[in-house]
Amino acid sequence: MDYQKILKSALESAIAKNASDVHIVVGHPFVFRVAGDLIPQSDSQIISPEDGIGLALALMGPERKERFMKEKEIDFAYSYSNKVRFRVNIFFQMGYVSMALRLISLKIKTVEELNLPVAVKKFSSAQHGLVLITGASSQGKSTTLAALVDEINHNRREHIITIEDPIEYIFQDDQSLIEQREVTQDTLSFANALRAALREDPDVIMVGEMRDLETIATTITAAETGHLVFATLHTNSASQTIHRAIDVFPSDQQDQVRAQLAASLLGVVSQRLIPGNNKNFLPACEILVANSGVANLIRENKIHEIPSIIETSQQSGMCTLNKSLLEMVKNGVIDKETALAYSLNVEDLRIRLGRS
Secondary structure (H helix, E strand, O other), X not given: OOHHHHHHHHHHHHHHOOOOEEEEOOOOOOEEEEOOEEEEOOOOOOOOHHHHHHHHHHHHHHHHHHHHHHHOEEEEEEEEXXXXXXXXEEEEEOOEEEEEEEEEEOXXXXXXXXXXXXXXXXXXXXXXXXXXXXXXXXXXHHHHHHHHHHHHHHXXXXXXXXXXXXXXXXXXXXXXXXXXXXXXXXXXXXXXXHHHHOOOOOOEEEEOOOOOHHHHHHHHHHHHOOOEEEEEEOOOOHHHHHHHHHHOOOHHHHHHHHHHHHHHEEEEEEEEEEEOOOOOEEEEEEEXXXXXXXXXXHHOOOHHHHHHHHHOOHHHOOEOHHHHHHHHHHOOOOOHHHHHHHOOOHHHHHHHHHHO
C-alpha cells in the first residue's frame, strides 16, 4: 500500500479544512480537530494495525524508527510541501501505533495578529532579564514565543539562539542573526544547549521548555548575566510559575534562587486559549510585570501576595485572568458561560460580570 500517497491526501484535506490537529488511531478513520471539535473523516479508511505502522514509517524514516522503537514515543517536526509544518508525536497505545500531528503555519503571526495585549509586546523591547510564557499544553505558548522573537528579529540587530524540541516555527533572518537548535538533532538536551549558548555570544535566548532543575538553573543564570531569555513552563498562573521555578531546587538553595529570580525576572504571561463566539480561539492572559514590589515579594518568600499586586497594577500593564475574561465578554467575543468555565476564580468573575 502506498502510505506516502495516503498520508499526502490526509494532510492536504486537513490543510483545506483548516484543521489544527490530525489524529491517526487504529480502529478509526483519520480524525481532524477543526475549530475545537474532533471530526472523524467519513471518506477516510479505517486505520488497521498495519496502516498505523506504515503511516508512522512514512513520517519517520529509518533513523527515527530506531529511536521510536527504543523509547516507545517520539517528537519531531515534519515539513509538508512548503505549505505547513507539523509537530508530530508518535506513540504506542494498547500495543498499536498512534499519531498526533499539530499544524504549524509557515507564517509567524505578530503579537497584534494573535490578539495579545500590548503589555506582552513590550517584553520584546527589553535588553536583558527573564520572561516566562506559561500555560497548559496546546494553549499557544510556542506561538507567543515565536511572535516575540520575530518582533526582535524585525526591529533589532541581535544574535538570537533558540533551543527547541522540536523546532516548530522557522525564522527568516531580518535585522537579527538567528540560530535554531533542536534537542536530539543538534544537541543532547536543553541544559547542554543552554550551557553552550552562554559561550556562543547570544543577545537573546529562547528556551522551548524548562523541563528540569538544571535547565531552570541555567536559564535563570543566563538571564542574570545580561541576556534576554524567553522560556515556557506548564503552569497556570504567575504565582504558581514562580513557586514551581523555586520549589524544584533543594531547600538549602531556594533563598539563593529567590534572590536570582527577584533580580532577573521581567514578567510572566500565563495564557489560555478561549473558544470564541465565531468558532475561533482567543487568548486570555494573566500578565505579571516584575517591578520592585514584585521583586521584594519574591525575595521575602511572599509569593502568595503577588495576585494582589497584579489586581491593583493595571496601569503598569498587569492584568488578572478574570479581568482579561471580563474584557472579552464586554467586547462580545465570548459569552459569560464560556468565561466562567475558563476562570480560575469563578466566584470573583461572577461578581464582576454582575456589575458589568
